[in-house]
Amino acid sequence: MSPTIPTPPPEPQDSTDGYVGLPAALAEQRARERGWTTVRALPPGAIITMEYRAGRLNFEVRDGRVTRAWKG
Secondary structure: OOOOOOOOOOOOOOOHHHHOOOEHHHHHHHHHHOOOOEEEEEOOOOOOOOOOOOOEEEEEEEOOEEEEEEEO
16 A cells, blocks of 8 residues: 555635735735745745745745745
8 A cells, every 4th residue: 555645735825926025024924814824034045945835935035025925
C-alpha cells in the first residue's frame, strides 16, 4: 500500500496585486482576515527557499510598504 499524500487546503481567492502599495502592517492584517495562514514580509533581495507552500502569502517590503506580493 502506498502512502497517502495529504491534500492542501484551498487558498484564498485573492489577488496579490491588491496588496502592492499598502503599508506592511495593513497588508498583513488584510491577508490574515482573508484567510492566508502564513504571511511572510521580506526585505528586497532577501534570499529565500523556493518551495511552494499552500496558504502562504509573501510580501517584499521596502520603506514600510509592500512593493511586491506573491503566493507560495
